[in-house]
Amino acid sequence: MEELNVRDKRKDTICAPATPHGESAIGMVRVSGSDAVTIVDEMFVTKEIKTGILRNAKAGTMKHGLLLDSNKNIIDEVICSVFLAPNSYTGENVVEISHHGSVYVQQQIIISLINKGVRVAANGEFSLRAFLNGKMDLSQAEAVADLIHARTAIAHDLAIKQLRGGYRNVLSDLRNRLVNLLSLLELELDFSEENVEFAKRSDLKHAMTSIRMMLTRLIDSFATGNAFKNGIPIAIIGKPNSGKSTLLNAILNEERSIVSSISGTTRDTVEEVIQLNGVEYRFIDTAGIRHAVDRLESEGIKRSYQAVERARIIIYVVDLTQTSSEEVQSELVLLDTQVPLEGKKILIVGNKIDMVRSTRVQKKRWDAMGAMQVSAKQKLGINEVVNRIVMLSDQDDVRGKIMVTNARHYDAMRRALAALLVAEESFDEGMSMDLIASDIREVLH
Missing domain, CATH: 1.20.120.430 (tRNA modification GTPase MnmE domain 2)
Known part of the structure; x- marks a missing residue:
């Protein structure tokens, strides 16, 4: 019975806004179905009040005129683009009505179409019809959604390849x-x-x-x-008061995380998004990792471990005034027992370099670990940290390659x-x- 209902619905002529809700210079309503051209033609006249224009139009043509409601009142001056089956997005007859970008105008167009028996399309129904009519396969239909939601150059590139x-x-x-x-x-x-x-x-x-x-x-x-596709997760971790939040603020170039000299200020994870080189990064500022002094802080530390677990890159922030390179190595070994670090990129950032004088031996030890030395407060070395993050993300390995980005495919x-x-x-x-x-x-x- 359900299959019969689906088949019946496929015979419907459907409509939907093709532009985002809100005021704009131009808006568009798309109509698809076997009766799309006939129905819109009944509403369309030229400025000279000529009728029957759209039903006689050639495929792929645009017609300028007026759109009328059921009472023959003018809704708007429009341009109608006509696409005939099977050479359209859905594989059906399609009319795209370009109108002035008024919310009211768009509503009146859709109401008038409904009064003529057109049904408002369900979410994704135009792409569904394209799939059912053999205009695209399922992976391409899914790529349409990915392309619409792409926020970065690389997410766009991945969606285009799939499309x-x-x-x-x-x-x-x-x-x-x-x-x-x-x-x-x-x-x-x-x-x-x-x-x-x-x-x-x-x-x-x-x-x-x-x-x-x-x-x-x-x-x-x-x-x-x-x-x-969704943003590379980066966990910023380290002991309390090592400068994690200050480093995040310096990378973002604005104050988004609370900074305090009191240990344990960050009790929960704070997530911020930034784009670098056409890629989205999701920075997760975590609570300081130590033995918790209360239940609230304990929950924050638990979430820190969860952030490490889902991160691809880990920035381990070290207070150079308090911690040696040997201690950092021990701390990373201990962290690995809590959350397996295999396959994750780890960037050690020694903070507060403006407050210490490293000996040549100490500097060599930090360099041997691949550590970067910065002053988050003074914003010294921040650009170098950003460049290292971009390098660790392996952007070049993604560009030009076919990759699985959909959980269903995976x-x-x-x-x-x-x-x-x-x-x-x-x-x-x-x-x-x-x-x-x-x-x-x-x-x-």
Whole structure:
């Protein structure tokens, strides 16, 4: 019954604003469906009051005129762009009504369309129809949403690649390899009693290995791709009063975190966003890591560990007046027992350099750790810290590459890899070809 309802709704002519809500110079209402041109044509006249203009218009043309309500009152002077099926975004007849960007005008256009039997589209319904009509695949439809929400150059780049079919092409290649492998396995099954060998076992093994490597690379790309899409999380950690909040304020170039000489001022995590080199970074200022003196601070420290867990880059802030390089190494080892640091980039920042005189030996020790020495209060060395953060984010490794940024794709890849590993294990143990073929079919699904 639900399927019938969906099919019935697909026959509806739908409309929706194509521009954000609010006043602007120009607004747009999009109408899609088999009756889109006919319905809008009934509302449209030229300045000379000529009718029937849109239904006789060629595809891809724009017509200037007046839009009238059901009482023949003028709503606005508009431009109507006509797109005929199947050569439109949705694959249906589409009319885009460009009007003056008044909220009232847009509302009146939509009300008039509703009065003529047009339904207001559900969220994402235009892209859904494009998908159902074969104008784009599901990954491209999802890329439309990513492109709309892209806030940075690199998020835009990732969305454009997916929208242009880059991800689809990778999946197509992967699927072709799996189909070829399955074909060879099934041929082996069909002619198993005739001693005909269609592929060497080493070739079959090589095919499985290459597919596994492709899947693994795509799965491994999710952590990076998702971070660049939504903002790279950076946890700023260290002991209380080491200057974490001051450093964050210096990087942001404005005071966003509370700064105090009293230890334990930051009781909760504070998250701020900044763009650097076309990439969004999500800085998380954390409570100082130490033995808590009360339940409130204890909760703050717990959240600090959670911030470290989800961060890709960790900035460990050290008070140079209180801490030696040896102590920092011990503290990082201890931190690793609380939250595994494997795979995370760690930047050690020695703060309050304006208050100490480091000996040559001490400087060499800090340099050997890759530590940077700054004065967050005086804003000394901050640009160098920012440049190091950009370097650690590995932006160049992302640009130009196809990466998994969608959690649904990531989950599907993981399930496919799990099924492939079962197939490989069965193959290595000399199991029958029908069992291995069954596992490969599971990978394809």
